[in-house]
Amino acid sequence: MLETFIQGMHLLLRWDIYFFIAAGLCIGMFVGAMPGLTTILALSVLLPVSFKLEPVLGIPFLVGLFKGGIYGGSIPAILVGIPGTAASIATTFEGPALTRKGHGRKALEMALFSSVSGDLISDIFTILLIGPIAIITLMIGPPEIFAIIFFSLVLIASISGDSGLKGAIAALIGLGLGFIGTDAATGSTRMTFGFMSLSAGIPLIPLVIGIFALPEILLAVESRAPRFVSQFIGYSNTGEKLRWKEFKSSIKTILRSTGIGTGIGMVPGVGQVVAAFVGYSAAKRASTHPETFGEGELDGIAAPEAANNAVNGPTMVPLLTLGIPGDTATAILLGAFVAHGMRPGPLIFQEQGPLLYAILMSMVIANILFVFLGYVLLKPFAIAIQIKKSYLIPIILALAFVGTLSTGDNSDLIIMLVVGFFAYILRKLNFDLAPLIIAFVLAEPVEYTLSQTMLYAKGSILQYIFVTRPISSAFLLSALIWILYRAMRSFSRKRT
């Protein structure tokens, strides 16, 4: 394993990797800082760019984009109380109060350093942990993988958004879309309705752009306000720099939040938003002066920012070892891995170990680069929040179309348009679309692993799973118990 790791480090001895990571960080930070735009929008629009690059360049570019975006969201959250991304909602509890007190710069720098610290520690933890987990996953077979995918889908669908029911419907729509095209087990084509272009299935790029980019654009133009943020941001009034003493006093909070974020990151479907809230409330509970929370407390910035960034690394563990994306960003990353001929799963560390370690190490490099880039770019991006929609929206739309056209098939534009229209309606009806895209990318593996399980079972599948495969049966039973628990809880809530 050490040898593979060293080979991976050798792959990183190229200047262009650092260039693409830095480019990803800058674009991500910029998009994250725009309250009307999300990091997922940037990931979906720029996903095709990564396809055209080597995997060791393209995937770190996307990783940088995501990391930059999560931090970028805290800039408007602190300065004007509008979160740039959902992950920075908890940052608005303290950020605006600190800005009003004249400590906006301290808050921004605390957010930067705690984000980088949380992310860096969780990335190192991920690199140390992923090898042994990969070895364990080699011992499991298709029945276990099927059960884990099924369990993950149930978990993701049930805890996404406000309503588990809508999450489940979104996941089933995603599965349904994923079944279009050629069945991997038998080679039959399904639900193509005579369109030859659908025989290979719905392509990922127009689907992702349709689901995430087009609705974002439509949501951004709902109001005719010329800018995303109407308040004036005067960066010169944000006060003094953060002092080492102030950062030192928050180290304990950062470490606690990193632990929380790392744990949450390993569970599929929970994500940054929950981690940030849990991190914030844990910091408040542990504080010797909880009454100051809400009135501008630097610990209240460090806690959610360290927690939401610490989620990033561990989400790679189920993705790379089992091929299960835990959230939308990792579902898009899975698409990038597959496009580069890498199928995440138990065998990937044997087949492409050095490349994977190079990608994992690029996450650490991204954090180191981010300390400098984030510090330098704080001021320009804080001012750029006020950019007019009339400049930005046409550029994003033009890029979204280029992304779709990268498949080389003009008919994909129609797929993007139709998917985008329905995705916007679903968003307006409060459907969370993360389960949809995750289920879409898992449709083929879930069906294929069940086919393999049936082959092993030789006709008596229930007996095979529940008698001879304890891990598989444990996951399936857990999923069933979870469904029953959620259904009963929802029923009893309505009655009361």
Add this chain to the structure above:
Amino acid sequence: MSFKLSSEKKFFNFYLKSEIAASILIITIGACFALFMPHMIAKGGMVQAQDFIRLSPIFFPRITFAVLSILGIVYLIQILKIKNEEQIEETLSKEIVQNVSIIFLFVTIYTFILPYLGYGIASIIMIFSLSYRLGNRIWWQLVLLSFFIPLTIRIIFERVLFIYLPRSHFEILGAWEDKIVKIFLNLFFII
């Protein structure tokens, strides 16, 4: 006595109707796909494989759409139980519908003219009209924006990343676009 609905009430009714329509659509699609799934499988594939593994290509999609239909019914029941506005958080107004419809129309037109006019010309039209619609009234900015963005995208994506972008079906337009790109590329390399 007037029975005119307040704007909140109107919105509540509209939103509720949208939810009901969505749930009915989900139920219908789920039920139809589950019932007619055997007719949606094209002939071919490895029939022997289907016998061997005992998992036909119908099995999973059929279960998925059947469960979707059932959840659609639960969703419909939930909506019908909603009795007051307080249970609805989302906002939708006439202004939102109007703004979104216009922009979506722009996007639709762009989608259909792009393969015929080519990426460059179609993007110039789209960026100019979209930027104008979003409030930009400074003419020189509109012209610069709508000219340089497609040009920059074309140079970066086509020449650097090798992403093919559609050329106009009309030879005159296509030739002009190529000439302009070439001039700017030469300029770039000279600089």
